[in-house]
Amino acid sequence: MHKLPRAFYDRDTVEVAHDLLGAVLVHVCDGIERRGRIVEVEAYLGPHDLAAHSARGLTPRTRVMFGPPGYAYVYLIYGMYHCMNVVTQAEGKASAVLLRALEPIANIEGRTQGPGLLCRAMHIDRRMNGHDLTSDDFYLAAEETQARVSIVKRPRIGVDYAGHWARRLLRFYIKGNRYVSRA
């Protein structure tokens, strides 16, 4: 198991999204190290992607998305849940991958199916926004040789307002995994 380096995130967003499936999210908080295996993600492809927050341009909220790769973009949604993304590609590309579901590995309480529950179980909130994912307390790790998994491609969830972008197959999950939020 090795921590994913900055260069991992500095690539095409769809490629990063694929490679994140099977990777492990680690968060050390109050002396507890929580771990979960990523089984479902969504790719958001930058300002031209009408489903992406960055489509509205650089604002205080989306500042991190417009920044360099390998940082966490965490925001509050519906006034009660948090969503976590990893920023991808070069500064200014404003692309990211939303983490939608985890398979619990260690110190996970509660469900992890869906972006809001994932953040709750991993103790991720707005304080983690902008956090460096190459740090020692919040990062992603992968096996040296990634296990081969079948990837299912589906339209993203909750973005029906985004016209033809809503129909793009930018949601990816590990086929048959029981922790996927919605098959």
Place this chain on the structure above:
DNA sequence: TGCACGATGAAC
């Protein structure tokens, strides 16, 4: 300064 709405989840 006000207001409509959302990359959700749970209940009904």
Place this chain on the structure above:
DNA sequence: TTCATCGTGCAC
């Protein structure tokens, strides 16, 4: 299908 709940972005 409805609702909880509040920060964000944009209209005024």
